[in-house]
Amino acid sequence: MIGMKSQDWPTIHQSPEMQALRDYVTAADGSRYANQAASTLRLDVTHSNLMQRWHDLVFDSGMTVSRVKEKLYSHGGTPAADQELYLRRGGGDTLFLWDERKTLADYGVKNGMEIHIKDTNPYSLSANGGLEDVSQVEKYVMPDEAYDKLENSVRAIKRREKEKAEAELAARIAAGEVIEEEPAESTEQVSERIPMGSRCQVQPGGRRGEVAFVGAVRGVKGVWIGIRLDEPQGNNDGSKEGERYFNCKGEKYGCFARPENVEVGDFPELDPFASDEEF
Incomplete structure (x- = not known):
């Protein structure tokens, strides 16, 4: 392998080591749903305003779309009234879950599919990074005067340590243990x-x-x-x-x-x- 150019190295898909790792990680994928109840569904969930996604959230096939929206409110922060749900079944096939009275089973939802939440409220709290962009959060800045009055702050601890070291050095100089250095010339x-x-x-x-x-x-x-x-x-x-x-x-x-x-x-x-x- 010495002297090989980067373009000559095998890709991830050509590397036998990576293929072995992939096989190990995905070995149980075929039976990952085998031990769950018949009506249990494990689905991925994404949100139109959020970068994060939720993997393997648990639902019941008998849950109505209305009940699913209530459950998802606790994850994405979007009220049920502002949600539009889309079922992504793979291969670019997407289905709009428009009837809130129907159940997931009615729409043919299967394990491993994805529910996408579209937040229809332009003033939503999650819009424009409102729930993820920490730079938008107003930070509290303590005035120096107030910080100086704290007795357990880092500044106070360093100040006490400096005062202690100076006092110990002065005591050693007074006792003749240390010769005081003359100040450096300007x-x-x-x-x-x-x-x-x-x-x-x-x-x-x-x-x-x-x-x-x-x-x-x-x-x-x-x-x-x-x-x-x-x-x-x-x-x-x-x-x-x-x-x-x-x-x-x-x-x-x-x-x-x-x-x-x-x-x-x-x-x-x-x-x-x-x-x-x-x-």
């Missing part, structure tokens, strides 16, 4: 220490370049420094995940570093041909 604070356009040296590797960006980078926390490197010793071209933060000579001439790894000062561009023995 972009403005970092920019004052590492101004745009400054010459710098980046660790690791002592790479030199110029500060080309100071700020947040999408997908990572904190403030980052973008450096336009003198040599292709970086890992990008000033962009990350398709978003450009600064321009540079080309691929590998850019990098992003944490502020603590960037040193600003007199770091001129190195001459790769300079000798350590010359002044």
Whole structure:
């Protein structure tokens, strides 16, 4: 089967496995009505306004059409006076059950046939998805002020958990078990220490370049420094995940570093041909 195209695969009807499954599922179809009373009928029911259908509803062959309508009212919600019933006998053969005094037996109804309900009321509750389309149901929306007052809501539970965690952390800090972290610097604070356009040296590797960006980078926390490197010793071209933060000579001439790894000062561009023995 390896390398076969989709059109070469057997259809459901050609597949022996599917045929075996079909045979298993339908094995008792020939005798499914064998153990019921002689006057009992099991019928499928559909409705003109509803997507759903009812399978194997139980009726008695002696029930009049009027009594059948009363029974179906509890399923489709259509009052008996607004119902027209049609018997679908298979093969496109449909019969209008117009006489409400006649019984199902009078119309020759058999097991497995289908009764179709036509709702004749244009203002029916089931029309236009009235009984099935939940988007038409007006939802109750609780105001935030009222929700905040609830003591057993998810928001209240999360609020209590947060307050408890903060209290426990404060107690551990007071006891000397945890060293309180200093708040992270803002972009403005970092920019004052590492101004745009400054010459710098980046660790690791002592790479030199110029500060080309100071700020947040999408997908990572904190403030980052973008450096336009003198040599292709970086890992990008000033962009990350398709978003450009600064321009540079080309691929590998850019990098992003944490502020603590960037040193600003007199770091001129190195001459790769300079000798350590010359002044």
